[in-house]
Amino acid sequence: TDGWGPWSDWEPCTASCGDSIRRRTRLCNGDVWNVCQGNPYNVANCEVPRCPDYDDFPRIIPRDVDPEAITPPSCNYALSTISGTIVASPQSCPRGAAWVIRVANNKRIRLEFLTFNLYLPQEYVRIRDGVNARAKILAFNTGQLIPSTVTSTGNQIYVEYEVFAKGKPPERGFSATYTSLDLPKPKPSAAGALAEGDEDAGGMSNHTTIILAVGISL
16 A cells, blocks of 8 residues: 555635635555655645626615615625724625725725624635735634734725634624724935044044935825
């Protein structure tokens, strides 16, 4: 025999849309060192749908509508209010949910979690610094500890909720609020040069400071 034990079950896919893979492993049971030839793990692509872009979302939720009161068939939300609340659970969105939050161009977004109870390791919330699933990841959270507050660098974020629909407890899910903040003003460039003179006879140093005027475009 080749010394390998049986393959394990496939692990869950790494994402519910876009580029997603799954893995299985096996152990070497041989008594002779290096008797097992080949890889101890096997990787395969998952057949999952394309991740939604901003234009794929069905509508912009009006300012006077509470997102908690809406259960769209796709569980894909596009929010453009200056502040709001997002809530999801396996009961309301058994196939998962996604949000694009977009505020004014001169703002950024602060997302704060209020409740958080996800089934480890099958469920997670992933937050990206942009409008789709290819943007930079700002946070990846699972379990029951309330995550830290997340702040975007620009005026939009993408939030994905991966759901494990089976099992209990029914109170799984999360809730969070978001607010818009002013973008930080650019810091002035450091300017100035210090010219150091020769020491005089008394041992004191003479210093001449050259001040440069800097124009800053805001």
